[in-house]
Amino acid sequence: MLRPLLIVGACAIALTACVQRTRPPGDIGVCYQVQPQKDGSLKYNKLASAQPDLEHCAGALEAMRIKFINLGGNQLEIMGAYQGNFIFLRREGIFTASSLEGNQYLALVRTGDGRLAIPGAMPQQ
Numbered sequence: 001m002l003r004p005l006l007i008v009g010a011c012a013i014a015l016t017a018c019v020q021r022t023r024p025p026g027d028i029g030v031c032y033q034v035q036p037q038k039d040g041s042l043k044y045n046k047l048a049s050a051q052p053d054l055e056h057c058a059g060a061l062e063a064m065r066i067k068f069i070n071l072g073g074n075q076l077e078i079m080g081a082y083q084g085n086f087i088f089l090r091r092e093g094i095f096t097a098s099s100l101e102g103n104q105y106l107a108l109v110r111t112g113d114g115r116l117a118i119p120g121a122m123p124q125q
Contacts, residue, residue, distance in 0.1 A: 021099035024081030031057035032081040033064060042100075044081060055116075057082040058094045058108055062116060065089060093119075 022042065025032065031048040047064060051057045061080040068075060080087040087107075088095040094108035094116060108116040 021101050023099050024084060024086055026084040028083060030082070031060050033061060034079040034081050034086070036079070047080070051082065054082050054085060054087065054096060054107060055118075058087055058089070058116065061087060061089055062094075 024034070024042075025044060029050050029052070030046060031051045032044040033047045035043045035045060037043055048057065048060045051060065057080060061078055065075070065078050076091060078089040080089070084098065086097045086100055088097070088104060091110070093106055093110050095104040096107045097104040106119055109119050111117050
């Protein structure tokens with residue numbers, strides 16, 4: 001009884017390993033703005049070099065987003081990439097994932113005045 005259940009579980013795990021995942025470039029220190037194309041592919045536009053960490057890349061993407069909004073743009077959500085991780089700028093904050101299809105994790109939150117901060121760094125009121 002237990003053996004067929006184990007076999008089914010092992011098959012399910014093996015199948016999840018076969019799913020192709022979209023991964024960003026792993027260039028060291030390079031921050032990209034990622035633009036989805038109509039054919040489903042992704043275009044990686046180099047935004048900044050020599051970025052020391054993901055937070056600085058997210059800051060560069062946020063500065064680009066604000067600049068475009070000030071020029072009359074309306075794109076509130078932006079996608080980027082840094083050293084093999086996708087970065088997602090959203091209203092709630094900055095999320096990151098190692099693949100486009102993978103789980104997204106909160107990296108930075110927006111403060112009440114719109115700044116970005118590490119989760120838990122701001123005192124609760």
